[in-house]
Amino acid sequence: MPIELRPVTDSNFVEWCKAVRHGFGIHVHPDDITRLRKDRIELERLIAAVDTKSERIGGTGGADSYSLTVPGGATVPFTGVAYMTTSVTHRRQGVFSSMMAQIHDTAIERGDEISGLWATQSDLYGRFDYGLAINSYDWEIDPSYGAFTHSPISDDDESDAHVYFVDADEAAGILPGIYEQMRTQTIGTVERNSGRWRYELFDEERVRGGLSARFFAICEEGGEQTGYVSYRMDRKVVSPDMVTLDVIEQISLTDTAHAAMWRFLLNFELVGKITAHNRPLDDPLWWMLSDPRRLNRSMHDALWIRLLDIPKALEARTYNADGRLKIGLVSEVQPEIAGTYVLDIDDSQALVKKTTDKPDIVMTPADLSAIYLGGVTPGPLVEAGRIDAITSGSLAKLHGMFSTDSAPWCPHYF
Amino acid sequence: MTIEYRQITAAERRRFGVVIERGFGGYYEPSAEKYRLDRQTLTPEMSMCAFDGDEIVGTTGAHPFESAVPGGAIIKNAGVTAVTVSGTHRRQGLLNGMMKRLLRQERDKGQPLASLWASESIIYGRYGFGMAIQHEAYKIDTRKAALRDVLEIPGKIRFVDTDDALKVVPDAWEAAVNNHVGIPRKDEAHWNRWVLGLRDRGEGGKPWLVSYEEDGKALGFAMYLVKELHVFGEKSHGLINADMVIHSNTASHAALWNHLLNVDLYDTLSTWRSPSDDSLPWMLADQRQLERKPYDGVWYRLMDVAEALSTRTYLTEGSLVFDVEDSFIPEWGGRFELVGGPDGARCVPTTKVADITLPTASLATIYLGGAKLADLERAGRVEENTVGSIIVADAMFATVRQPWCPMMF
Numbered sequence: 001m002p003i004e005l006r007p008v009t010d011s012n013f014v015e016w017c018k019a020v021r022h023g024f025g026i027h028v029h030p031d032d033i034t035r036l037r038k039d040r041i042e043l044e045r046l047i048a049a050v051d052t053k054s055e056r057i058g059g060t061g062g063a064d065s066y067s068l069t070v071p072g073g074a075t076v077p078f079t080g081v082a083y084m085t086t087s088v089t090h091r092r093q094g095v096f097s098s099m100m101a102q103i104h105d106t107a108i109e110r111g112d113e114i115s116g117l118w119a120t121q122s123d124l125y126g127r128f129d130y131g132l133a134i135n136s137y138d139w140e141i142d143p144s145y146g147a148f149t150h151s152p153i154s155d156d157d158e159s160d161a162h163v164y165f166v167d168a169d170e171a172a173g174i175l176p177g178i179y180e181q182m183r184t185q186t187i188g189t190v191e192r193n194s195g196r197w198r199y200e201l202f203d204e205e206r207v208r209g210g211l212s213a214r215f216f217a218i219c220e221e222g223g224e225q226t227g228y229v230s231y232r233m234d235r236k237v238v239s240p241d242m243v244t245l246d247v248i249e250q251i252s253l254t255d256t257a258h259a260a261m262w263r264f265l266l267n268f269e270l271v272g273k274i275t276a277h278n279r280p281l282d283d284p285l286w287w288m289l290s291d292p293r294r295l296n297r298s299m300h301d302a303l304w305i306r307l308l309d310i311p312k313a314l315e316a317r318t319y320n321a322d323g324r325l326k327i328g329l330v331s332e333v334q335p336e337i338a339g340t341y342v343l344d345i346d347d348s349q350a351l352v353k354k355t356t357d358k359p360d361i362v363m364t365p366a367d368l369s370a371i372y373l374g375g376v377t378p379g380p381l382v383e384a385g386r387i388d389a390i391t392s393g394s395l396a397k398l399h400g401m402f403s404t405d406s407a408p409w410c411p412h413y414f
Numbered sequence: 415m416t417i418e419y420r421q422i423t424a425a426e427r428r429r430f431g432v433v434i435e436r437g438f439g440g441y442y443e444p445s446a447e448k449y450r451l452d453r454q455t456l457t458p459e460m461s462m463c464a465f466d467g468d469e470i471v472g473t474t475g476a477h478p479f480e481s482a483v484p485g486g487a488i489i490k491n492a493g494v495t496a497v498t499v500s501g502t503h504r505r506q507g508l509l510n511g512m513m514k515r516l517l518r519q520e521r522d523k524g525q526p527l528a529s530l531w532a533s534e535s536i537i538y539g540r541y542g543f544g545m546a547i548q549h550e551a552y553k554i555d556t557r558k559a560a561l562r563d564v565l566e567i568p569g570k571i572r573f574v575d576t577d578d579a580l581k582v583v584p585d586a587w588e589a590a591v592n593n594h595v596g597i598p599r600k601d602e603a604h605w606n607r608w609v610l611g612l613r614d615r616g617e618g619g620k621p622w623l624v625s626y627e628e629d630g631k632a633l634g635f636a637m638y639l640v641k642e643l644h645v646f647g648e649k650s651h652g653l654i655n656a657d658m659v660i661h662s663n664t665a666s667h668a669a670l671w672n673h674l675l676n677v678d679l680y681d682t683l684s685t686w687r688s689p690s691d692d693s694l695p696w697m698l699a700d701q702r703q704l705e706r707k708p709y710d711g712v713w714y715r716l717m718d719v720a721e722a723l724s725t726r727t728y729l730t731e732g733s734l735v736f737d738v739e740d741s742f743i744p745e746w747g748g749r750f751e752l753v754g755g756p757d758g759a760r761c762v763p764t765t766k767v768a769d770i771t772l773p774t775a776s777l778a779t780i781y782l783g784g785a786k787l788a789d790l791e792r793a794g795r796v797e798e799n800t801v802g803s804i805i806v807a808d809a810m811f812a813t814v815r816q817p818w819c820p821m822m823f
Contacts, residue, residue, distance in 0.1 A: 380691045
């Protein structure tokens with residue numbers, strides 16, 4: 001079956017939307033097509049893989065344009081790969097690979113330095129040189145075990161951090177400002193534009209999954225709004241004290257806001273369980289609880305990234321230690337980028353050049369991508385046989401240079 | 415009620431065992447052989463108990479362990495165990511009284527550190543223990559979890575009879591002690607006691623033991639139990655509980671996991687004491703087949719800060735002054751100057767101005783490289799007096815691999 005990659009226009013957009021949603025097993029509501037078009041997608045970045053015989057869509061793909069915060073606080077142009085589906089009728093014909101190739105070509109033409117994605121399946125993207133750069137936790141806790149241990153911050157009497165409820169309209173005016181400040185100081189995060197905010201906060205009954213409408217609360221301290229939480233209540237339960245509070249998103253700009261928000265969430269009466277999704281690996285709550293084992297955490301993969309421009313991406317971040325390291329890259333996927341890159345790091349900034357010297361340490365671009373944001377340490381990858389530490393001390397050097405003060409986190413799904 | 419604190423006498427050893435076992439919800443009815451070995455592995459000199467008259471109403475003990483710290487030096491490490499307070503004597507300060515005396519007693523034996531596995535994570539922070547070794551629990555459907563590469567394995571895996579366990583397990587363990595931070599060295603009596611436990615297993619069944627050997631030298635072993643479910647049409651056919659996967663190099667790690675992922679007929683594999691940075695996720699073709707849950711493992715307590723900090727090495731060169739607050743045993747706190755790097759370190763009491771002020775539990779938490787001061791700072795568990803000093807501390811205390819302690823004590 002001959003497949004042709006075509007642009008998506010207003011004339012095939014409805015069919016494209018249906019194809020995407022069918023790929024994910026969902027019927028699409030007509031209003032959601034309008035919402036997608038108006039608030040979320042960039043039409044020129046979408047791909048329809050059309051079967052030229054039937055003139056029907058056999059695969060969909062596309063990207064959102066973002067910038068990604070990297071270690072040190074710089075933001076780099078970033079392609080957020082999304083909407084990737086292959087119709088069950090068009091499996092194993094290279095549709096997916098050809099769409100990925102086009103997305104990468106376009107991204108590089110645009111000057112994007114990194115691309116990334118949330119994977120539906122975790123074995124799909126390694127073959128395109130993506131590395132798993134961010135893991136995160138899902139949480140579950142019984143709030144009756146939510147007492148904090150004594151510590152200067154959680155017992156801080158000087159902080160005037162206080163929490164108040166706001167309704168959805170008010171929240172729509174407050175949340176974006178707090179999120180935007182957060183993303184400039186959080187490695188691994190991307191921005192949300194005003195359209196995307198409208199899209200995310202849309203809350204009609206069909207998107208609530210049987211739970212309540214969203215509740216919103218804001219933290220304020222010293223006259224500044226420094227945190228928010230958005231959550232739903234799940235009342236599909238038997239006993240009245242077993243309501244579940246499901247945290248959709250909780251963002252804090254300060255440690256005191258974080259403490260105040262979680263004190264607030266752990267104080268609800270008649271809530272038997274709190275769940276939260278996609279929490280950062282280094283969220284301090286575990287260290288704040290007097291009985292931390294009650295915070296049940298399970299790990300899952302979050303953001304996968306691929307460095308599209310190796311020298312530019314490596315120069316964009318800062319490093320935790322100065323020095324020189326020669327990283328050899330081997331790639332079957334991208335033979336053109338294989339070779340040795342020398343990183344000269346001075347005052348935390350890297351100068352990166354290709355060299356004909358022998359490398360100190362060898363890896364694939366996927367594994368370089370995995371360690372790039374500081375969320376994955378290279379030691380286990382050496383043990384797994386993925387990174388080859390050739391010169392003595394090169395692993396310790398790599399570890400020291402690439403480590404970051406905080407774990408990367410991407411609260412935005414795309 | 416007057417409570418007396420003292421070590422048990424040899425004559426009180428059996429009663430000591432009864433009270434400990436009762437504290438964990440069981441009866442102590444050991445065979446003659448088990449009792450003989452229990453007396454060797456936990457002696458009266460290692461105990462500290464609370465007595466109401468002649469009755470033992472609270473128990474603690476500490477094994478004289480040795481384990482590696484970052485850099486590879488072996489340090490003396492009091493392995494606190496058998497901590498119980500009788501249900502008849504709650505809320506009278508017994509644990510406080512026993513713990514203070516036990517820690518002093520163990521430091522007097524020249525041990526700069528104490529460590530323990532906690533029955534509850536709420537208990538030991540108040541005695542100056544910090545969470546130093548975190549583990550992960552794994553669950554894997556082995557039918558879906560293929561390894562991405564076939565690694566070259568120079569040695570071989572073989573099944574070992576329980577009767578032959580002592581020929582391979584102690585050697586493999588010793589190799590692991592020397593190649594990981596945090597694993598306590600075990601003596602002969604401990605291994606005899608352990609093997610007895612393998613033979614005695616009741617309802618859990620007898621475990622399987624496989625060793626990994628290179629040139630006849632044991633470098634790793636796995637101990638696992640299998641359970642058939644006898645339910646047709648269920649998702650899983652049988653369970654594999656990998657109680658221990660002990661490895662000392664890349665090959666032993668890969669070979670043992672390859673074995674466990676290919677046990678015939680049993681397909682739901684679980685473990686609960688993997689290192690928090692185990693490489694298994696990175697060896698799988700599909701990482702998501704592995705369910706991972708972090709779990710608090712071993713809590714550490716600094717009893718001699720200067721000695722402990724001098725014994726390990728540091729990833730980067732640096733010097734820092736810590737003001738260590740020890741509210742439980744105040745004379746063990748104070749100000750210490752650390753000057754260290756990859757080749758060694760020196761830590762001495764000082765009167766210099768402190769860069770960092772922190773409770774002793776926070777210093778114990780970062781001691782093995784298992785946590786960052788930056789994270790503790792966000793939870794309010796450390797104060798930075800000199801701007802940038804926490805970044806310096808984290809760069810120094812960082813380790814390339816995470817600490818690990820694959821056996822409870």
